[in-house]
Amino acid sequence: MLETFKKLICDYVEVEPDEITEDSRFIEDLHFNSYDFVDFLGALETELDITVDEQEILELHTVGDAIAYVKKLKGE
């Protein structure tokens, strides 16, 4: 899952894949803005066939948070 995230994150911000970890924070470390983040989740929806909730995504701050959320949606 982390590899899928790394590949997609690199489409949005100038960062090397090796620099991305589960602890990376979207805003502070990866420099996403609010549109980047929502658009990124949209790309994840298409890639992983899930539907995210606008209220719940407000609580996702790190890559690890987002991976856990996606796993929950997929029932893993």
Next chain:
Amino acid sequence: MKEFTVNGAVLQCYPLTAAQRLHNYTVKYCPFHQILNIGSGLYIQMETDFDLLREAIYVAYERFDCMRLRFLKDTDDTVYQYLVPTEDREIPFRDFSSWQEEDVKRELEGWTKIPFKRFHSPMNQVVMIKLPDGYNGIYLKADHMTMDSSSVISFYRDVLEIYCAKKYGRAFPKPMQSYIQALEKDLAYEDNSPARKKDEAFWMEQITCENEPMYTDFNGMGRLITQRRENNNPDQRSAVVVSVNPEASISVYSLEKEPSDQLMHFCEENRIPMVCLLLMGLRTTLSKFNNNEKDVSIKSCVARRGTLLEKRSGGTRIHFFPLRTIIEPETTFMDALKIIQAEQNRLFRHANFDPIEYTMRRSRYRKFRPGESYESISLTYQPLTLKSTDESVPDIPYKSHWYSNGVAAQPLYLTVMHRVEDNGLNFSFEYRKDAVTDYEMEYLYYYLCRVLFRGIENSSRTVGEILDMI
């Protein structure tokens, strides 16, 4: 895509995107074609080698496809776009160093009011400028169908970074990305894609919702009350906002660095996007001006630049959609911000949909008269600054300016940007002169600031308490 023969050459031409069609619609129905002109200037306080600057501008023309964009009209009046491979127009130089600042501003506003020839012709103009007090730089006039403010900023940064790379022998900035690739992605979305169908369903649900939104004017209840009386409909909740006279001007209010920093610090600390804080300030101000109305809608601008391809390929990508907020007076400032953030995220997720189609469908469904709306104000927050972060660019004093083209389609359009000098916030109000006066705008700005600072100094205050305090 369609092939056309232009000056003996066969060219691949593309239809307009939804963002471009919005501007094309405006220019089609507005007799003042300069309505799409964006005039701006970026100036640096340092000795400038203008021959080298000219070279840098030509290199930027090569790298930044949208600077070489042209339009053509088919026999059925459909507008298409194409790129020319090179741009070798003369880049003129004007010396205003002995002029007064105000006279230069008036002159450049005059340039900004001259419309472009629309077909088979360049859609931008670049002039190298020498200003008083040792500032030198570039004036850029661009057609909104080819560039938006993000593109303008990217072009300026690129020219400056190329100039510094050449002057100081450093590495060139990273290349720009393909305009055509981004365009093809947009056109693929519009071609009945599943994503478009999803967005269409979302917007139709918004349009047909049972509880009709409420028009809230920046000048209070007057406009709505008058129109209710004229139409003999005391329950009317929308108002006609267009005018036959689009004459407009821009007034800029500068929020000092320290209070600007307080707003930014609040956003960082609470993970609230600045645009949501501004929306909260504006919607609460409109609420105050309209009998503490709970249901307030504002047209929110979405830059639609998420991926690196979208960020670095120029063009015009802005879509506007209404952001509706229904907030009870017992809601705390912080909770209201979270409501707005969730609404804004919903809007972002469906922002690729064609805004003209949305507007037309809403007008049909609500049986609107021409120019009728629920929103009186549009808001843009531009997070990018003209100041380069590239290491090759020395730390020098900058100055920038956005010049009015003299006309506007919307009654009031607020753009909040960071100042290039100190990163403080500038509130730039573009207003139609028949809709709002200088005094009324200052009043609006004053209340907007009061809401913002009463909210951030204690975010557990309720919206009702803030409305009573201001």
